[in-house]
Amino acid sequence: xxxxxxxxxxxxxxRGQQVTLRCxxxxxxxxxxxxxxxxxxxxxxxxxxxxxxxxxxxxFPDRFSGHQFPNYSSELNVNALxxxxxxxxxxxxxxxxxGGNSPLHFGNGTRLTVT
Amino acid sequence: xxxxxxHPSTLSVQEGDSAVIKCTYSDSASNYFPWYKQELGxxxxxxxxxxxxxxxxKDQRIAVTLNKTAKHFSLHITxxxxxxxxxYFCAPLGGDDMRFGAGTRLTVKx
Numbered sequence: 001x002x003x004x005x006x007x008x009x010x011x012x013x014x015r016g017q018q019v020t021l022r023c024x025x026x027x028x029x030x031x032x033x034x035x036x037x038x039x040x041x042x043x044x045x046x047x048x049x050x051x052x053x054x055x056x057x058x059x060f061p062d063r064f065s066g067h068q069f070p071n072y073s074s075e076l077n078v079n080a081l082x083x084x085x086x087x088x089x090x091x092x093x094x095x096x097x098x099g100g101n102s103p104l105h106f107g108n109g110t111r112l113t114v115t
Numbered sequence: 116x117x118x119x120x121x122h123p124s125t126l127s128v129q130e131g132d133s134a135v136i137k138c139t140y141s142d143s144a145s146n147y148f149p150w151y152k153q154e155l156g157x158x159x160x161x162x163x164x165x166x167x168x169x170x171x172x173k174d175q176r177i178a179v180t181l182n183k184t185a186k187h188f189s190l191h192i193t194x195x196x197x198x199x200x201x202x203y204f205c206a207p208l209g210g211d212d213m214r215f216g217a218g219t220r221l222t223v224k225x
């Protein structure tokens with residue numbers, strides 16, 4: 001039973017570029033959330049996708065966008081990269097929209113470095 | 116939104132000792148209180164959780180206690196082992212999104 005898989009594991013980009021990160025949720029899960037974790041800090045909620053639509057959004061600019069596909073996999077896109085976007089990006093899958101009714105399963109993240 | 120604080124930010128104990136990490140939150144509507152463990156190079160993993168209708172929950176060497184009146188909950192690890200060394204996060208659920216604390220780095224010295 002595959003857990004949450006993210007690709008790539010590491011990525012280096014230059015300021016101003018665009019990046020796409022990918023996530024496949026745990027088998028049987030239909031909801032994907034994305035978190036940003038800066039070094040030495042807790043994860044910060046970016047947004048959540050359910051039924052191919054963005055359902056909730058944290059305090060992130062619209063440079064951050066996403067998509068969910070019919071097979072429940074998801075992409076996170078970041079445009080016009082800034083140095084401050086350097087972080088570990090975590091994908092989280094759950095069944096339904098969470099709310100504590102379904103445990104969250106984290107992937108191991110994509111480490112993005114912006115130079 | 117939810118305001119979450121964890122204490123201490125770092126904790127060093129001798130193998131076999133107990134460790135306690137406290138999480139305070141601000142949203143009185145919070146009703147789900149999980150703890151996550153994050154090892155180096157990995158994503159956080161749920162280790163124990165509690166809901167607002169329960170005061171304490173135990174799973175082998177780990178336990179979580181909840182004080183809803185005071186708006187805090189704590190992670191207790193007994194008989195610590197070197198493999199317990201990691202960063203621990205609380206993430207009380209208030210409203211629609213889950214806010215994580217800043218984390219506690221636990222080091223268990225052999």
